[in-house]
Amino acid sequence: MTSPRRPAHIAMFSIAAHGHVNPSLEVIRELVARGHRVSYAIPASFADTVARTGATPVVYTSTLPTEPDAWGTEFIDQITPFLDDAIQALPQLAAAFEGDEPDLVLHDITSYPANVLARRWGVPAISLSPNLVAWEGYEEEVAASAFAELKASERGQAYYARFRTWLEGNGIADDPDRFVGRPRRGLVLIPRALQPNADRVDTTVHTFVGACQGDRSDQGHWQRPAGAEGKKVVLVSLGSAFTKQPAFYRACIDAFKDLPDWHVVLQIGRFTDEADLGEIPADVEVHRWVPQLDILGQADAFITHAGAGGCQEGLATATPMVAVPQAVDQFGNADMLVALGVGRHVPMDRADAATLREAVLALAADPEVAARAEAVRKDMAAEGGTRRAADLIEAELR
Numbered sequence: 001m002t003s004p005r006r007p008a009h010i011a012m013f014s015i016a017a018h019g020h021v022n023p024s025l026e027v028i029r030e031l032v033a034r035g036h037r038v039s040y041a042i043p044a045s046f047a048d049t050v051a052r053t054g055a056t057p058v059v060y061t062s063t064l065p066t067e068p069d070a071w072g073t074e075f076i077d078q079i080t081p082f083l084d085d086a087i088q089a090l091p092q093l094a095a096a097f098e099g100d101e102p103d104l105v106l107h108d109i110t111s112y113p114a115n116v117l118a119r120r121w122g123v124p125a126i127s128l129s130p131n132l133v134a135w136e137g138y139e140e141e142v143a144a145s146a147f148a149e150l151k152a153s154e155r156g157q158a159y160y161a162r163f164r165t166w167l168e169g170n171g172i173a174d175d176p177d178r179f180v181g182r183p184r185r186g187l188v189l190i191p192r193a194l195q196p197n198a199d200r201v202d203t204t205v206h207t208f209v210g211a212c213q214g215d216r217s218d219q220g221h222w223q224r225p226a227g228a229e230g231k232k233v234v235l236v237s238l239g240s241a242f243t244k245q246p247a248f249y250r251a252c253i254d255a256f257k258d259l260p261d262w263h264v265v266l267q268i269g270r271f272t273d274e275a276d277l278g279e280i281p282a283d284v285e286v287h288r289w290v291p292q293l294d295i296l297g298q299a300d301a302f303i304t305h306a307g308a309g310g311c312q313e314g315l316a317t318a319t320p321m322v323a324v325p326q327a328v329d330q331f332g333n334a335d336m337l338v339a340l341g342v343g344r345h346v347p348m349d350r351a352d353a354a355t356l357r358e359a360v361l362a363l364a365a366d367p368e369v370a371a372r373a374e375a376v377r378k379d380m381a382a383e384g385g386t387r388r389a390a391d392l393i394e395a396e397l398r
Contacts (some may be wrong), residue, residue, distance in 0.1 A: 010038045015043070015064060015108060016066070019239065019309050023212060027106075034394070041114075090170075103397060105123055105124070112180070115179065116170045130308050134201075135196070187207055190308050190312050192383065193340055209384050209385060212386040213316060222291055222295045232300040233262070233263050233265065234262060237303075244272055246277060248348065253277065257283070257284070265285055265295055265299075268288060300364050302314045304324070305323070306323035306331075318377040320369050322363065324346050344362075
């Protein structure tokens with residue numbers, strides 16, 4: 001595709017979460033490289049990350065919880081903060097862009113104000129989805145039963161009434177569920193292989209562009225430490241949010257401590273102290289954060305929470321995965337890895353040392369797993385990634 005005749009002003013909107021920001025970064029970097037001016041609305045904690053793409057951070061104050069324990073345990077507790085945040089963020093964002101309205105809006109699936117503003121400004125909006133999207137029949141097959149209890153409850157009814165009032169106050173007559181789950185146009189930043197019922201996704205709305213990973217050199221590089229030459233490597237990571245799991249990390253250590261041919265790279269995040277893990281064997285290295293994609297390019301197995309970002313990085317590097325999901329879409333992702341024949345699903349309450357060890361060793365030793373992983377990797381590479389995403393965004397500008 002050819003670029004539009006003039007550079008455009010593009011606005012991206014997201015929340016302060018690695019799993020929602022990271023998938024978009026290479027697309028933003030590519031758009032900037034093509035001469036477009038990109039404003040990226042984001043809370044301050046991710047402003048530097050955004051600025052490194054060449055985009056201009058538009059910092060707003062968010063009320064979304066930053067600690068995992070603050071999200072509550074019921075479904076209503078986990079969706080209400082997004083509406084609360086949208087209502088208070090909308091005036092901030094409207095004021096930030098007043099007099100400098102964009103030609104096109106890009107938005108994460110959690111950024112409700114972005115769609116409101118796009119309609120107010122009369123410009124196209126494109127959803128950049130970091131995980132699965134709804135297929136034809138999704139509402140009847142999944143949402144109806146999943147949301148039935150919520151919609152029958154007093155808190156659920158109050159939530160929907162408040163959401164409708166907010167939409168109507170902004171001139172939008174959409175049902176809240178369609179407003180959130182059915183964008184006008186969407187780019188799906190995961191491989192089609194991870195999408196349930198992919199053959200029933202409306203391709204006039206959604207385009208799967210696959211992983212948009214790009215150059216991650218700014219995240220650093222990993223090298224095998226002395227003594228680990230020739231050993232197999234397993235990376236363990238539960239992402240950035242659900243990482244307060246010292247017992248699980250200890251189980252991962254115990255799973256490999258007596259296997260001299262394996263080296264473990266253990267990422268524990270910011271909610272677990274290394275001191276809580278006990279004695280650390282020589283063949284285990286512990287970090288709060290690691291350059292995950294760089295390690296996966298050298299790894300033989302990946303123990304993951306099965307977030308969309310981690311799954312697609314594992315698929316992009318043809319790394320067999322043991323999925324230990326923690327929340328939301330991760331359970332479905334884990335099952336998709338099993339269906340693809342490239343992973344095992346181990347529930348958290350069964351993730352002891354023996355189970356984890358057996359799962360990793362079986363996957364790493366199976367040539368059929370390796371063949372399937374390589375086939376998925378090739379299919380992903382053909383989806384186009386960053387350049388195709390940027391081409392499709394520029395097409396909307398025309």
